[in-house]
Amino acid sequence: MRxxxxxxxxxxxxxxxxILAATLLLIVAVAVQSVTGGVPASLSAAYYTPAGPxxxxxxxxxAAAFLALSGRxxxxxxxxxxxxxxxxxxxxxxxxxxxxxxxxxxxxxxAVVPTVVNNGxxxxxxxxxxxxxALVLARVQGTLSRGVLLTAGSVGVVATGFLLWxxxxxxxxxxxAHNAAAVAFFLLIGAVAALAAWRPxxxxxxxxxxxxxxxxxxxxALAGLGATLVAAALGADTTVPVPWxxxxxxxxxxxxxVFWVLQTVELWDEPDPRLRAGT
Numbered sequence: 001m002r003x004x005x006x007x008x009x010x011x012x013x014x015x016x017x018x019i020l021a022a023t024l025l026l027i028v029a030v031a032v033q034s035v036t037g038g039v040p041a042s043l044s045a046a047y048y049t050p051a052g053p054x055x056x057x058x059x060x061x062x063a064a065a066f067l068a069l070s071g072r073x074x075x076x077x078x079x080x081x082x083x084x085x086x087x088x089x090x091x092x093x094x095x096x097x098x099x100x101x102x103x104x105x106x107x108x109x110x111a112v113v114p115t116v117v118n119n120g121x122x123x124x125x126x127x128x129x130x131x132x133x134a135l136v137l138a139r140v141q142g143t144l145s146r147g148v149l150l151t152a153g154s155v156g157v158v159a160t161g162f163l164l165w166x167x168x169x170x171x172x173x174x175x176x177a178h179n180a181a182a183v184a185f186f187l188l189i190g191a192v193a194a195l196a197a198w199r200p201x202x203x204x205x206x207x208x209x210x211x212x213x214x215x216x217x218x219x220x221a222l223a224g225l226g227a228t229l230v231a232a233a234l235g236a237d238t239t240v241p242v243p244w245x246x247x248x249x250x251x252x253x254x255x256x257x258v259f260w261v262l263q264t265v266e267l268w269d270e271p272d273p274r275l276r277a278g279t
Contacts, residue, residue: 009269012068012069013264013268015065015068015069016065016069016260016263016264016267017264018061018065019061019062019065019066019260019264020257020260020261020264022057022058022061022062022065023058023062023253023256023257023260024257025054025058026054026055026058026059026253027253027254027257029046029051029054029055029058030043030046030051030055030250032051033046033049033050033051037049037050039243039246040243040246041096041097041243041245041246042094042243042245042246042249043245043246043249043250043253044089044093044094044178044179044182044249045094045096045246047093047094048093048096055090056090056091059086059087059089059090060086060087060090062083062086063083063084063086063087063090064083066079066080066082066083066086067080067083067130073147074147074195075192075195075196076151077147077150077151077154078188078191078192079188079192080151080154080155081151081154081155081158081188082185082188082189084127084155084158084159085158085181085182085184085185085188086181086185087123087127088123088162088177088178088181089178089181089182089185091116091119091120091123092108092116092120092173092174092177092178092181093108093112093116093178094108094178094179095107095108095174095175095178096108096109106175107174107175108174108175113174116174120163120166124159124162124163127155127156127159128156128159130155131152131155131156131159134148134152135148135149135152162177162181165177179229182249183222183225183226186218186221186222186252186256187218187222189218189255189256189259190214190215190218190219190222191215192259193211193212193214193215193218193259194211194212194215196208196211196262197209197211197212197215198212204266207262207265207266210258210262211259211262214255214258214259214262217251217255218252218255218256221248221251221252221255222248222252224244224248224251225245225248225249225252228244228245228248229245
């Protein structure tokens with residue numbers, strides 16, 4: 001028996017599947033690089049390898065898909081902000097060890113900086129236009145609410161914060177912005193999973209333990225990453241026996257994939273494209 005679906009429902013199903021496909025694309029590209037060129041010091045360091053174009057494009061796809069799933073729920077507001085953070089992770093690369101870095105040891109190579117500036121200006125411009133367009137459309141459609149205003153304001157604050165940081169302290173921005181955006185991104189994903197796990201009205205009972213495991217797992221992965229980065233800053237060797245930063249980021253990425261599989265399965269038959277009907 002064929003199950004009838006609406007065009008909108010099918011579209012939102014495909015958007016969810018696209019997020020999974022982009023995540024798998026990134027995993028495969030990094031895996032191939034690890035086999036053929038050695039395991040990178042971190043997942044983010046794939047930016048500087050042949051897997052770099054996939055790394056950037058996958059993050060852009062995830063960001064666009066998050067925004068396409070836009071709704072009025074608390075979870076979706078968090079994912080809208082996460083979309084902007086994903087763009088920041090994509091256009092501002094992590095630092096790498098290089099001879100061109102001088103005494104600092106690690107930096108974003110000067111040859112890459114013009115690309116960061118160009119792409120950063122483009123992304124910031126589109127984010128601001130998108131916020132304005134979202135507010136205008138919400139007003140015209142009669143859907144402007146406190147939640148929409150809060151989400152739009154949060155996105156604007158995040159974009160402005162990164163922009164001001166880049167203008168006021170460009171060296172610190174290049175050194176720290178990528179990690180800050182990545183950690184914040186995974187924290188928001190963990191928060192969405194936690195909401196689904198511990199708010200009974202958010203998810204069916206059978207999904208809640210899995211959401212809880214994802215939320216806790218992301219928290220532990222980020223704590224491990226933080227400890228590793230502190231150890232590296234203190235001079236400890238964090239690449240023996242494996243690159244621990246890469247391992248921590250890989251775990252977080254896998255947990256993100258698991259989270260989105262759960263979301264896709266749970267909401268597959270959802271007639272309304274919003275994650276939840278909450279305001």
